[in-house]
Amino acid sequence: MREQQWNGVRRRVAELDARPSSDKVFGSLRHEWALEDPLADDELAELEAQLGVRLPEDYRDFLTRVGAGGAGPAYGVFPVRRVQGRWRWEGDGADLADLALLARPFPEHGPDPEAVEALLAERPDEEDFDEIEEFDDAAEAWDERWDALMFAPERTAGALVISHLGCAQREWLIISGTHRGTVWSDCRVDDTDLAPLLDDAGTPVTFARWYLDWLDQAEATARRPRTGE
Known part of the structure; x- marks a missing residue:
């Protein structure tokens, strides 16, 4: 049942790509409804061996049944690629992980x-401040303290950046720990800490729920007529 949730997803994304009105979906002009090829089982095994950790089950299934990244929430799911023999995620802010x-x-x-x-x-x-130079120095020193407090690597241990929403806002997938498999919002640029995405019932959103809810909403948006039509 777990793997079956991804049945038909590549087809649904391709059908959205063929809809003229699909450009109304936020972020679609960036990812252009393109999906990377899925990972082979041996590629997933190599990826996890390099990381030293098993990825959450629904994300593993997505990688091998749907694609290694591409069309998805916001500007898309960050792709994972092998570069010079090493696996890594690529996207705006992926290197924060x-x-x-x-x-x-x-x-x-x-x-x-x-x-x-x-x-x-x-x-x-x-x-x-009387002088702009003095303000700039003070602001730079404050920024260093802020980054040390809010952006220390330990804050996001056990997590991957998987999507960029624009304006330095991102979303993370938790890989290890009690929150494993859930997606968290990162709006630290707006002076707030990371927080879990929750559904209407207050339940943490898993990767599969995050992606499939987006796909449902994207299809609904693409079906709506444009203003004036």
Whole structure:
């Protein structure tokens, strides 16, 4: 049953590509409804051997039955490719994930909220400086502290960046730990910590749910007539 959920997905994506109105779907002009070829079983085995971790089951099935990446939520699912003998994910922000940390459990908690709030209160304001150079120096020093607090590699241990929403907002797939197999939103650019995607019932969204819900919504969007038609 688990694998059957991917039956017909490549065909559905191809049918969306053939619809003139499918360009209404957000991100489609970027991924252009193209899907990479699926991974062979031996390629998946090699990938996981290099990573030292088994990927979540529904994501494994997606890679071998649908494609190694391509058309999907937002600007698409980041493809995983072998480059000079090493496997890696490619996309805007894919390098934020430390592949050497994928076997470590994803942290149960992010930075201390009080520490975040205190640092935000110290963010430099240009109006407080007489010289723009002084403000630039202060802002650069503050950014370094912010990055050390919010973007430390340990924050996203056990997770992969799988999609880019634009404006430095991304989504992660948790590979290891108690949240394994769920998708998390990353809006740290907007001063908020990573958070799990939840459905209407408050249940964490799995990779399969994340992708298949997007596909359903994309088909619904493409069926709607354009304004004025």
